[in-house]
Amino acid sequence: xxxxxxxxxxxxxxxxxxxxxxxxxxxxxxxxxxxxxxxxxxxxxxxxxxxxxxxxxxxxxxxxxxxxxxxxxxxxxxxxxxxxxxxxxxxxxxxxxxxxxxxxxxxxxxxxxxxxxxxxxxxxxxxxxxxxxxxxxxxxxxxxxxxxxxxxxxxxxxxxxxxxxxxxxxxxxxxxxxxxxxxxxxxxxxxxxxxxxxxxxxxxxxxxxxxxxxxxxxxxxxxxxxxxxxxxxxxxxxxxxxxxxxxxxxxxxxxxxxxxxxxxxxxxxxxxxxxxxxxxxxxxxxxxxxxxxxxxxxxxxxxxxxxxxxxxxxxxxxxxxxxxxxxxxxxxxxxxxxxxxxxxxxxxxxxxxxxxxxxxxxxxxxxxxxxxxxxxxxxxxxxxxxxxxxxxxxxxxxxxxxxxxxxxxxxxxxxxxxxxxxxxxxxxxxxxxxxxxxxxxxxxxxxxxxxxxxxxxxxxxx
Ligand code: 2HG
Ligand code: ZN
Numbered sequence: 001x002x003x004x005x006x007x008x009x010x011x012x013x014x015x016x017x018x019x020x021x022x023x024x025x026x027x028x029x030x031x032x033x034x035x036x037x038x039x040x041x042x043x044x045x046x047x048x049x050x051x052x053x054x055x056x057x058x059x060x061x062x063x064x065x066x067x068x069x070x071x072x073x074x075x076x077x078x079x080x081x082x083x084x085x086x087x088x089x090x091x092x093x094x095x096x097x098x099x100x101x102x103x104x105x106x107x108x109x110x111x112x113x114x115x116x117x118x119x120x121x122x123x124x125x126x127x128x129x130x131x132x133x134x135x136x137x138x139x140x141x142x143x144x145x146x147x148x149x150x151x152x153x154x155x156x157x158x159x160x161x162x163x164x165x166x167x168x169x170x171x172x173x174x175x176x177x178x179x180x181x182x183x184x185x186x187x188x189x190x191x192x193x194x195x196x197x198x199x200x201x202x203x204x205x206x207x208x209x210x211x212x213x214x215x216x217x218x219x220x221x222x223x224x225x226x227x228x229x230x231x232x233x234x235x236x237x238x239x240x241x242x243x244x245x246x247x248x249x250x251x252x253x254x255x256x257x258x259x260x261x262x263x264x265x266x267x268x269x270x271x272x273x274x275x276x277x278x279x280x281x282x283x284x285x286x287x288x289x290x291x292x293x294x295x296x297x298x299x300x301x302x303x304x305x306x307x308x309x310x311x312x313x314x315x316x317x318x319x320x321x322x323x324x325x326x327x328x329x330x331x332x333x334x335x336x337x338x339x340x341x342x343x344x345x346x347x348x349x350x351x352x353x354x355x356x357x358x359x360x361x362x363x364x365x366x367x368x369x370x371x372x373x374x375x376x377x378x379x380x381x382x383x384x385x386x387x388x389x390x391x392x393x394x395x396x397x398x399x400x401x402x403x404x405x406x407x408x409x410x411x412x413x414x415x416x417x418x419x420x421x422x423x424x425x426x427x428x429x430x431x432x433x434x435x436x437x438x439x440x441x442x443x444x445x446x447x448x449x450x451x452x453x454x455x456x457x458x459x460x461x462x
Contacts, residue, residue, distance in 0.1 A: 005062050006042055009086075013054035017092070019043040028089055029067075029081040031074040033424060034334065035394065040067065040081035047092045049167065049175060049206050055088055056173040056204065056453075065456045068200040070142030071113060073134040075337050076422030078145065078199045078458050085456075088204060090141050096120045097207065105164050105181050107209045110141030117210065126212035129156040133324040141205045147197035149418035151324070154374040155246045156213075158418070160196045165209035168195050171202065171449025181209045194444060199420050200455035202448040217281040219246055220291065221316040224298070224307045225272035226250075229355060231303040233348050235276060236374060238297050242290040243280040248374035249323045250276050255370045256322060262329035264321050268306050276373075277323045279316075326370050326381075333383035334390065335368070336397035337424070340408055341377040341417035350411045354378075357407060361400040377417040380404075398427075405431035421459045429460055 003020075010016060019028070020042045029038025041064065046052045059066045065085040072079045081087045090111030098107040099120075106121055106128065115135040121128040130143065132150030142148070144166070149158045156162075165181040168191075178192040179185055195202055226232060236248055253273050260266055267275075282288055291309075298304035310316035342350045358367055358380065366383040382400075384393045405415055405428040415421070415428045429438060438460060445452070445462060452462045 009058045012058045013051050016051050017045040028069055028087045031072040031079040033075060033077045036077060036080045036082040038082060039084060040087045041084045043087040043089055045089045045092050052169045052204055052206055053173045053175060056169055059086060059453050060172060060451055065453050067455055068204045070111060070139030071137040073138040076420040076424040078420045078422035080423060090139060099124055103181060104212045105209050106212055107207060108140055109207055110205045112140050114138050114140060114143060121212045127215050128210055128212055130159050130162055133327060140208055144196055144205050144208060145199050146420035151247045151249060153372060154248055162211045163192060163196060163208055164211050166192050166195055166205055167207040169204045169206055171454040199422060199459050201445055201459050203454055216246060218283045219279045220282045221279045221310040221319045222307060223267050223319045224276040224304045225268055226274035226276060227305050229274060229351060232373060234303050235298050239278055239294045242294045246279040248278045250373040251323055251326060251370035254366060254368045255326050258329040259322055259325045262325060264325055265318055267308060272305055277319055330368060330381050335381035335383050338380040338404060339417050339419040340413055340415060342411045342413035344376045346411045347376050353407050357403055401428060423458060426460060
């Protein structure tokens with residue numbers, strides 16, 4: 001090492017693995033946003049909690065910012081290191097540490113990929129039910145940092161619901177053990193919940209104790225074709241009233257177009273403007289009859305124009321691919337992403353307003369709508385035309401996001417449902433949080449990270 005600051009770091013933690021190759025700096029310095037040019041000082045890959053603490057203490061001694069890093073699949077720039085920060089990757093801390101059959105908990109290191117968590121739970125005959133398409137690459141620590149949601153929130157809730165305990169290395173290098181796996185703990189502030197969704201701004205999550213649950217009942221997957229946007233919430237109501245829904249997701253014909261171009265199989269001969277993929281419990285005649293009744297009710301009302309139900313696991317996976325493959329299929333168009341939410345009851349009015357707003361604002365852009373409609377969460381991806389420059393495209397999209405943020409304020413929604421604020425949505429935080437709330441958040445950060453070194457510039461400026 002030639003940088004004396006890094007020499008000092010290795011002196012403080014002699015076994016610490018450090019990377020400084022330009023290719024590594026680029027790889028670890030960015031997330032899926034691809035908007036900022038990565039420029040970290042170095043990448044530290046600790047193997048123990050003590051090494052994480054040593055890194056944070058060194059950072060305080062040298063006034064160097066630390067960007068925690070999981071699978072870097074984030075979509076809001078939360079893991080970007082573009083200003084000489086030290087990236088602290090949890091990649092090597094990726095093991096399951098303990099399974100407790102009585103408590104039904106699994107304690108894992110923060111760098112464990114979500115899919116590995118799923119597999120570890122399944123080995124014990126249980127499930128960790130939070131799930132989404134990035135499962136193979138994202139890490140549980142990153143999921144906690146954004147309170148990740150995904151495709152089964154309608155049934156199981158967000159990541160927050162499944163975190164029974166956390167270990168956090170604070171911005172001063174103290175180790176806090178939060179909630180210790182308890183179900184009931186009425187002993188003051190629940191700091192665990194402050195840390196969840198804090199996007200690495202309060203410290204570094206090094207371990208988590210996850211609640212597990214019983215495997216779901218057998219399910220069927222149904223793909224529905226809808227003639228218009230207006231009937232979406234009616235279809236949701238008809239299905240939710242009769243079935244135990246495991247998922248209820250929607251996407252537009254534009255989304256399907258891109259997924260098919262990316263290799264997925266066409267589900268219907270005709271083109272329809274909107275689609276829903278829903279999964280629900282089956283297993284007895286009554287449930288199967290209820291599913292048919294929901295479908296027929298929707299057909300009779302003209303809310304649904306076609307449908308297909310999975311006959312095998314392979315077909316279920318094929319139908320899911322149409323929804324889960326969207327982000328990957330759109331990636332090459334460098335999409336500008338919106339991830340917004342309102343209460344389900346506010347959804348019809350918000351959808352109508354947003355559709356009118358975006359129709360006017362983006363007459364020439366390909367705008368792809370999809371998302372977790374059953375959770376009141378919409379993803380709106382605006383695709384960059386080839387002849388518009390990157391920076392110009394972002395400027396144009398941000399003007400529209402301003403209008404969207406105003407609509408969200410009117411409907412009391414959120415500018416980030418599940419992707420986090422990071423850098424991308426920082427300018428719009430006030431549409432979702434009051435000035436008083438943001439002041440309290442800053443005060444909390446000041447307590448846990450007095451020198452402002454934990455992922456600075458993300459979520460808000462200090
Ligand atoms: C999803 O629901 C993810 O598939 C990604 O949250 C959404 O790419 C997006 O905008
Ligand atoms: Zn999503």
